[in-house]
Amino acid sequence: MRLTRERQLAEAFVEAADTLVDDFDVIDFLHTVTGHCVQLLDVDAAGLMLADQRGQLRATAASTENARLLELFELQTDAGPCVDCFRTGTPVVNVDLQANEHRWRRFAEAARATGFIAVHALPLRLRTTVIGALNLFCARPGVLSQTDARTGQALADVATIGILAQRSAHQAELLSAQLQHALTSRVIIEQAKGVLAERRQITVDQAFMLLRDHARAHNLPLSELARDVAEGSSTASELLRGPDPTPR
Amino acid sequence: MVSDRMSVVLALLDGDRGRGLNAGLSSAAADAAALALGIDGISAGVGTGPEGVVLAWGQETIGVELEDVQFTLGQGPGIDAVAAGVPVLVPDLGGAAARWPAFVSACGGLGVRAVFAFPLRIGAISVGGLLAHRRSPGPLADGELADALALADAITLFLLHRQSAGAGAIADDDPTSPRPGWARPATYRAEVHQATGIISVQLEVGLAEALVRLRAYAYGNDLLITEVAANLVAGRLRFDNRNRYRP
DSSP states (O other): HHHHHHHHHHHHHHHHGGGHHHHHHOOHHHHHHHHHHHHSSSOEEEEEEEOOOOEEEEEESSSSSHHHHHHHHHHGSSSHHHHHHHOOOEEEEEEEETTTTSSHHHHHHHHHTTTTOOEEEEEEETTTTEEEEEEEEEEESSOOHHHHHHHHHHHHHHHHHHHHHHHHOOGGGGHHHHHHHHHHHHHHHHHHHHHHHHHHTTHHHHHHHHHHHHHTTTTOOOHHHHHHHHTTTTTGGHHOOSSSOOOO | OOOOHHHHHHHHHHHHHTTTTTTOOOOHHHHHHHHHHTOEEEEEOOSSTTTEOOOOOOOEHHHHHHHHHHHHHHOOOOOOOHHHOOEEEEEGGGOOOTHHHHHHHHHHTTTTOOEEEEEEETEEEEEEEEEEEEEEOOOOOOHHHHHHHHHHHHHHHHHHHHHHHHHHHSOTTTSSSSOTTTTGGGSSSHHHHHHHHHHHHHHHHHHHHHHHHHHHHHHHOOOOOHHHHHHHHSSEEETTTTTTEEE
């Protein structure tokens, strides 16, 4: 058990090293990191929020691309554990949602309605700058152990490295350009989810799964495929049409 | 966090809306924007392809020259910003001669020492670029950078609206055309982008027009854009080409 966990952690770091290759896809990578969080830590869902230049947190990746989970992240643009973590640059761990309902009313109510009872937020830090937060949700009672908190922070750091190492840019524009790239990639994926959902008459959650599976099966960067889908490009026609063209 | 000064700029931008596509470029909003950003001039160009860029907002003087120089030389921060979809900030052109040799030397002739270029885009919707310049070197301060990005967002919506009006997709004096409000960052919600994709399929239009139609519908029906988007995503609302929408 111990060994598996260490191996998984090692794999997460190896994947971060892959961010230096050319066809690295930032959103796909961040999804993988959130997936690792659920596998490695005693949590049920994980998500990454990145701050745009207005200082507003925006949902960028989640362990399950589920509309209700994404909404929980978006509810935190104004108030919630991620905002507190982001503003202070310090971890917010083992927060009981019931006991803290007064702190973040809308968020706490929505999180509990989704079945979560505890929440954690860990900062994405680049030296003194905080660029976002890793959000962890628990459906069962219990505390995040110190080891888990450390592992979680290591995964948050892996995410930060991935975002910042993704492309060689010139120093002065580094941070804003790389954050902008990640945020724009995310928007393109949302637009593509809408196009694909409407074309195939499926939900947006199913559309994301389809996008991701297709990208993996054809070894395509997720963001590139999403762009082709969003723009209705001919390279995405097979995916947009579906396997057996059924009349609408 | 948008500064108070930039909030004033965005309000002025709303005042530019009644003017047609060819109403001229210089505006109070552009002058105020330059002041708020601590720069000497700013302009927005529409167009992302090899056919070049048409100046669509801002101050004509140096802006036209900078666009011309980049187009002629095929290089420059504006071109890179639009191509890569990320800001390209050059606080000191003196250190950028290796990257854009011809552009840097042309800037010397124009007395420009710093250039800040921002893409005008919302996901896969790419409108063009925003180019700011200064006669003295030095970076944008943190607050100024945030302001510039907020301005780029607002200009993107502003130009999208103008383009759609110009193409006849929506009428500029149509009561259902979007009320100014470029300053509100409501377009960041996931379902707004999903709904944009959905509308583009339902109406068989591009994403740019789909977003403008979504905003127009929300405004025309006095609804929040996020409400309309949620209804589209849930399948409770469909847009229809003949009557535009079917509640």
